Amino acid sequence: MSLSASSGPLAGIGVVVIGDEILSGRRRDRHLDAVIERLAPRGLVPDWAQFVPDRRETVVDLLQRSRRDGATVFCFGGIGATPDDLTRACAAQAFGRPLRRHPQAAALIEAQFGAAAYPKRILMADLPEGADLVPNPVNQVPGFFLEGHFFLPGFPEMAHAMLDWIVAHPLGDLGDGEYCEQSLWLVDTPESDLIDLMDALCADNPRLRLFSLPVSEDERRLLELGLKGPRSEVAPVLAWLAEELAGRGLTVFSRRP
Numbered sequence: 001m002s003l004s005a006s007s008g009p010l011a012g013i014g015v016v017v018i019g020d021e022i023l024s025g026r027r028r029d030r031h032l033d034a035v036i037e038r039l040a041p042r043g044l045v046p047d048w049a050q051f052v053p054d055r056r057e058t059v060v061d062l063l064q065r066s067r068r069d070g071a072t073v074f075c076f077g078g079i080g081a082t083p084d085d086l087t088r089a090c091a092a093q094a095f096g097r098p099l100r101r102h103p104q105a106a107a108l109i110e111a112q113f114g115a116a117a118y119p120k121r122i123l124m125a126d127l128p129e130g131a132d133l134v135p136n137p138v139n140q141v142p143g144f145f146l147e148g149h150f151f152l153p154g155f156p157e158m159a160h161a162m163l164d165w166i167v168a169h170p171l172g173d174l175g176d177g178e179y180c181e182q183s184l185w186l187v188d189t190p191e192s193d194l195i196d197l198m199d200a201l202c203a204d205n206p207r208l209r210l211f212s213l214p215v216s217e218d219e220r221r222l223l224e225l226g227l228k229g230p231r232s233e234v235a236p237v238l239a240w241l242a243e244e245l246a247g248r249g250l251t252v253f254s255r256r257p
Contacts, residue, residue, distance in 0.1 A: 012047030018077035042175025063094035077154035092128040183226025
């Protein structure tokens with residue numbers, strides 16, 4: 001879901017992608033999918049997403065509101081050293097902190113680039129005061145985080161490896177490690193034929209969430225029917241569901257046929 005810059009509130013988990021190139025279509029976003037992929041095993045989804053231009057006032061306003069609302073935010077793009085890379089300065093302004101040369105970030109950049117770190121690459125070590133670093137295994141130029149906001153580069157090959165570190169370490173306790181999703185598949189079975197069965201399943205298993213996703217494929221109609229919830233409950237209830245469907249004369253597939 002994309003929100004306008006003037007709408008609110010921005011609580012929960014958010015994804016912010018910064019860059020004129022996304023809005024103009026010169027680049028396509030890959031970050032939202034990456035966050036969704038990493039949150040799903042924990043039973044989580046983003047609560048909101050925004051795609052914003054390289055415009056200082058827009059970025060600052062967005063970060064001020066997400067900070068105020070206590071959001072956890074994954075922010076991609078704009079932390080480089082070129083004139084259109086505004087995110088470091090915007091974060092400093094939004095969080096009321098001065099930009100300071102981060103000693104560890106500077107050391108990493110110097111180790112990676114040597115004398116070529118100066119005079120421009122070293123600017124990427126100027127971060128909001130008190131920020132912590134997000135390691136970058138690709139070229140060692142770190143991202144940073146503060147107050148639940150994680151700032152990553154726009155390059156997916158870097159950002160997504162850094163995202164893995166974030167969800168494993170600072171956000172290692174986020175979500176539910178016992179959560180799982182499992183599903184089964186049916187062919188040429190209308191959802192409407194199964195609504196009573198779905199209603200009964202949901203009533204008897206309030207801790208589980210059912211999903212029903214029809215798919216059209218050539219001449220076939222497929223239906224993915226599944227459950228989300230605690231691992232110890234999903235498997236036996238899905239097995240019961242498979243037996244109920246088989247008892248109705250339906251062929252049940254454990255994978256997409």
